[in-house]
Amino acid sequence: xxxxxxxxxxxxxxxxxxxxxxxxxxxxxxxxxxxxxxxxxxxxxxxxxxxxxxxxxxxxxxxxxxxxxxxxxxxxxxxxxxxxxxxxxxxxxxxxxxxxxxxxxxxxxxxxxxxxxxxxxxxxxxxxxxxxxxxxxxxxxxxxxxxxxxxxxxxxxxxxxxxxxxxxxxxxxxxxxxxxxxxxxxxxxxxxxxxxxxxxxxxxxxxxxxxxxxxxxxxxxxxxxxxxxxxxxxxxxxxxxxxxxxxxxxxxxxxxxxxxxxxxxxxxxxxxxxxxxxxxxxxxxxxxxxxxxxxxxxxxxxxxxxxxxxxxx
Amino acid sequence: xxxxxxxxxxxxxxxxxxxxxxxxxxxxxxxxxxxxxxxxxxxxxxxxxxxxxxxxxxxxxxxxxxxxxxxxxxxxxxxxxxxxxxxxxxxxxxxxxxxxxxxxxxxxxxxxxxxxxxxxxxxxxxxxxxxxxxxxxxxxxxxxxxxxxxxxxxxxxxxxxxxxxxxxxxxxxxxx
Numbered sequence: 001x002x003x004x005x006x007x008x009x010x011x012x013x014x015x016x017x018x019x020x021x022x023x024x025x026x027x028x029x030x031x032x033x034x035x036x037x038x039x040x041x042x043x044x045x046x047x048x049x050x051x052x053x054x055x056x057x058x059x060x061x062x063x064x065x066x067x068x069x070x071x072x073x074x075x076x077x078x079x080x081x082x083x084x085x086x087x088x089x090x091x092x093x094x095x096x097x098x099x100x101x102x103x104x105x106x107x108x109x110x111x112x113x114x115x116x117x118x119x120x121x122x123x124x125x126x127x128x129x130x131x132x133x134x135x136x137x138x139x140x141x142x143x144x145x146x147x148x149x150x151x152x153x154x155x156x157x158x159x160x161x162x163x164x165x166x167x168x169x170x171x172x173x174x175x176x177x178x179x180x181x182x183x184x185x186x187x188x189x190x191x192x193x194x195x196x197x198x199x200x201x202x203x204x205x206x207x208x209x210x211x212x213x214x215x216x217x218x219x220x221x222x223x224x225x226x227x228x229x230x231x232x233x234x235x236x237x238x239x240x241x242x243x244x245x246x247x248x249x250x251x252x253x254x255x256x257x258x259x260x261x262x263x264x265x266x267x268x269x270x271x272x273x274x275x276x277x278x279x280x281x282x283x284x285x286x287x288x289x290x291x292x293x294x295x296x297x298x299x300x301x302x303x304x305x306x307x308x309x310x311x312x313x
Numbered sequence: 314x315x316x317x318x319x320x321x322x323x324x325x326x327x328x329x330x331x332x333x334x335x336x337x338x339x340x341x342x343x344x345x346x347x348x349x350x351x352x353x354x355x356x357x358x359x360x361x362x363x364x365x366x367x368x369x370x371x372x373x374x375x376x377x378x379x380x381x382x383x384x385x386x387x388x389x390x391x392x393x394x395x396x397x398x399x400x401x402x403x404x405x406x407x408x409x410x411x412x413x414x415x416x417x418x419x420x421x422x423x424x425x426x427x428x429x430x431x432x433x434x435x436x437x438x439x440x441x442x443x444x445x446x447x448x449x450x451x452x453x454x455x456x457x458x459x460x461x462x463x464x465x466x467x468x469x470x471x472x473x474x475x476x477x478x479x480x481x482x483x484x485x486x487x488x489x
Contacts, residue, residue, distance in 0.1 A: 067485060070485060071338075071481070071485075073340070074337055074338060074339065074340040074481075075337040077337070077340050078336050078337035082421065082424040082425075083421045083424070083425075084417040084420055084421055087417050088417060091417075120340050122340070122342075125342050126342055129342040129343065130342070152340070152488075155488055156340050156341060156342075159341060160341055160342055160343060162342070224425075227429070227430070227433065228425065228429050230433065231429045231430070231432055231433040232337070232429060233337075234337070234474075275418055275422075276418065282418075283421070283425065
């Protein structure tokens with residue numbers, strides 16, 4: 001295996017921005033400390049990415065890193081647009097919302113949808129721009145621990161006058177908790193016990209559902225992702241991390257086991273793993289979790305798409 | 314006629330290069346105007362490249378001691394290039410047309426499985442087309458002109474990328 005494809009290592013972007021876990025304040029990052037992680041794993045591609053990053057007295061230049069993150073996330077948005085990601089989220093959100101409203105579950109009158117690790121907020125901004133959710137009074141919120149990305153998401157929303165908001169903070173805190181949680185490409189960042197801990201945090205009284213999208217592991221993920229990133233992405237960081245993230249993803253089984261054991265209040269399962277009824281895997285699959293009373297109404301609301309849903313348990 | 318078809322293909326190629334150069338550099342949701350401008354910039358850049366190619370071609374013909382022979386040689390080389398460029402263009406345009414279908418899976422599949430690989434193949438198709446065109450040319454002038462056109466086509470996308478990158482950095486700087 002190529003050293004850059006070793007899924008046991010972190011992504012470069014996981015290390016070059018660090019925040020205090022309590023105050024969320026940005027912390028200085030030593031370039032040589034990040035570099036040594038990839039030197040040890042023999043990942044020369046990552047070392048080259050890090051070597052090219054500007055520094056001041058051995059500390060990575062925060063302004064340059066911020067600019068790089070915004071550029072990289074804009075490139076990632078292009079991929080989301082090519083995959084029609086907004087439409088895919090909307091396809092599943094509709095039956096979830098229908099089930100919440102039909103059962104008069106908490107939030108049925110004033111829903112809050114929270115996108116965890118929203119980056120520059122593509123999904124939330126797309127929902128605000130292209131669906132009637134905001135007009136129906138649904139609160140669309142994007143959250144991220146990276147303040148730069150949140151600033152950029154807010155700027156972009158303002159530029160198009162979109163009815164949504166972005167918050168720098170913890171998505172499960174009492175002030176920010178949601179009735180429906182979304183995320184895209186975030187789950188694989190939680191490794192080991194962190195994955196179970198993440199699901200454990202969903203057991204909030206108001207939370208009714210979660211829809212988590214991530215790459216689906218397959219034999220095509222490595223070479224396919226490499227080729228697509230070479231063709232579509234420009235920054236060395238995006239090319240490295242994009243491929244590695246497609247290889248670090250959790251299997252459907254890992255996700256379902258973690259969700260069912262750590263958030264037993266939800267019926268959870270996978271959605272949309274195959275293209276139509278063929279054995280071909282979709283690039284993204286979705287882990288869906290619903291409060292158990294919502295399940296029958298959700299299935300009804302899915303209509304002809306019910307075939308895309310695996311077992312919810 | 315052959316030159317007109319090549320010119321039209323160069324214009325479409327330039328417009329699509331413009332699209333690719335600007336894609337992924339604006340994170341707005343509504344980007345119709347942005348992409349229209351990108352297509353236009355690409356098409357205009359293709360006009361400039363075509364103009365230079367035509368100017369060099371005309372100069373070569375004017376100063377040639379065997380004009381009729383060169384003209385014939387150039388036309389047959391251009392005709393052979395179309396055997397490579399036309400199927401490629403047809404594949405690209407057909408898959409772009411497929412994106413009009415109201416299926417997210419089909420639309421996404423055209424990107425992942427066809428348009429992505431086809432844009433990756435573009436430089437190789439350009440090289441193959443020109444080499445095939447000048448392969449059995451009789452005159453050195455034709456071969457040199459072929460390489461000139463090839464260089465222009467290959468430089469077009471990186472030239473447009475540079476413009477798009479500068480614009481993006483300027484916009485980011487003004488936003489902060």
